[in-house]
Amino acid sequence: MSDPQRLQLLRSINEAADAELLRSLRDHANDRMASKRSELPIDQFYTELNEAYDAMIRRAISLAEAHMARVGMGFPPVPYAYLLFGSGGRCEQTLSSDQDSGLVYEDEPDVEKAEANRNYFAKLSRQVVLVLERLGFPRCEGNVLSDNPAWSMSLSSWNKQLDEWFEHPAWESVRYLLIVADGRCVYGDSLLLDRMQDHFFANMGKHPIIIGRMLENTMRHKVLVGIFGQLLKERYGEDTGSIDMKYGAYIPMVNAIRLMAIQQEIRNTSTLERMKALQKAGVLSDEDARSYSEAFLLFLQLRLMTTEKQEMGMYANNGKLAVRTLTRDTIEQLKRGLRIGKRLQRRVFKQASVRLR
Structure with a gap:
């Protein structure tokens, strides 16, 4: 990566202090990439664009975590992974892709702590989606979003949901399985996604x-x-x-x-x-x-x-x-x-x- 403007853009995104600055950087990134559309090989164009978007999403999550701490909710209580699906999961986002996201977090055996964790990640996800909306990323029309409880769960709950979709493969259930197959960890503990994928492919063999x-x-x-x-x-x-x-x-x-x-x-x-x-x-x-x-x-x-x-x-x-x-x-x-x-x-x-x- 020898392009100094590209390096500076990523550095600025990683250091953005708030959503307003991050929005201006999104606009700048889109203008920059639009101007380079005819210059770059198409695979390189998508690499650079998705690299910038990944950096923005990671920074949006960091800002959301900081917001949670400021309002007295503390920091993530257990490891978690923020997931991208759709074109984001495939690293194929265009200049106007929407949000397709999910979240998986480590299990907690204690019932009260597990409920507290569910509440924390529900609020964190809501904040992340709001920040990304401020950046100009629309919500997924199909509601495949981390602030939807159906797409934000503990690992064991995710595995139970996968089991249900495999065992009762109605049209929507199969659509969801194909969405999960495009899942990619953009932030957090990627091993949680690896374990989800292990469960996914084990189910493929059983069904x-x-x-x-x-x-x-x-x-x-x-x-x-x-x-x-x-x-x-x-x-x-x-x-x-x-x-x-x-x-x-x-x-x-x-x-x-x-x-x-x-x-x-x-x-x-x-x-x-x-x-x-x-x-x-x-x-x-x-x-x-x-x-x-x-x-x-x-x-x-x-x-x-x-x-x-x-x-x-x-x-x-x-x-x-x-x-x-x-x-x-x-x-x-x-x-x-x-x-x-x-x-x-x-x-x-x-x-x-x-x-x-």
Whole structure:
């Protein structure tokens, strides 16, 4: 890391005294990264952006801990891990990603102390989410947030919840399991997440039927390319003529690679790192890994061309890309990438279906 501006930004984030200063640094970071969008290789762009966001989230948690101490709640009573899910868990956040988070903390055998710990982490999580909102990170629309008691629990409670989801794999339960599979520790004791993952994969072995349920969820979003190779665009409303880069290109590849990784008990969460691990394991050939990675990098790049805006102080984006803004060459690259994504979906469906027989 030889970029002095990058180093200074991270240093300033780590030393920010309050949420107001941290918000100004978020705005500065977004402006800086937006200006570098055409200069950096796309994987390097995402590395730097997510590096800055991780630093902001860690600092927000530190500020929240300090707030808890000031109001008489003290410091964390037991070790805990603050978790990122979604694009944050995969290190694939864009300039306008929302919050997807959770929290796991060490068990306490004493009932009264356990209740006090639950109360402490509920209040800490609420403060963290509030600080991140002030930084312009919107709440997750699906309420996958650390201030939701369903996503903030002791390790034993988390393991019981995982057991319940595996034993009763309704659609929402399976969706939650796939969300957990993207979990990454951004702050605190990462061993707690490791132990959660141990429990997750132990359950995978006990419930082979879960692969079929995960496949149904994985195939929910289809790659938006027609049988003749044409782009499937939005037909109505203000986004007419646009393509949904998030749910019609990016998410289908994320979902497909994630399911392949889960089947191999690969714990990497980044989609590109999962591809490398699948290649190393011999699941993907060198050629397949190369073509999938190239298509995915293109989708990451085109996601950055969707319209960024601020709504009530929050960074926002609907993920739609106006095709008319693309050059003919880029449109052809997009069509090729989508065909590769569709081929990947067919492969995952076939392999998972064979395994279920």
